[in-house]
Amino acid sequence: MTGGQEFRTVVDGAWSADPAHRMRWEKSLAFVAASEAIALPAQAGLDIGDRTPVTAMLEAHFGCRFDTTSVDLDTEPLNAATRYPVVTAFEVIEHLYNPLHLLLEIRAALDPVPSSRLFLSTPAWKPGFLQSPDHFHEMPKRSLVALLSRSGFEVVRSAEFGIRSPLFCLRGVRPLLRCIFEKIRIYELAAR
DSSP, X not given: OBTTBTTSOOOSHHHHTOHHHHHHHHHHXXXXXXXXXXXXXXXXXXXXXXXOHHHHHHHHXXXXXXXXXXXXXXXXXXXXXXXXXXXXXXSOGGGOSOHHHHHHHHHHHBOSSTTOEEEEEEEOOOOGGGSOTTOSOOOOHHHHHHHHHHTTEEEEEEEEEEOOOHHHHTTOHHHHHHHXXXXXXXXXXXXX
């Protein structure tokens, strides 16, 4: 547990060393890099959550410093003194009681120009026995798109990818099922 928040992921060396995280970061960055909306170098960026190795990867790609957050994302404002042309929220909303609050806060923190983007990823829905006990929401695609729309975003493009190596899949029935169902959905979103 972290500060009484049992659902908060502890970002430490063991967490960062997980091969699935490295694969997720590389595929997420490839998706972000395919966007043509943001002129490089960007002026500033915001990566929602703790600083992780992917934050440094984003800084290298966008050529700017990325701020991170340390507030309670369920209830507190982001208090962004800067308006950001790019915000990333990689695997955050499934950990929140109230993801709508965060999405509305991100929308307010985005630069009000049409080229500003939110890049958001979250696990795709999977059967309950495979869902992480640390997640409140693993939403079906339709529910997620409705949440994004309700918060004032439109989907520019999206993709889905797996995060497990073929060798992981061969370790038993449960790993095989995780390889089939454990996918990440990633979105490029523009404020409406």
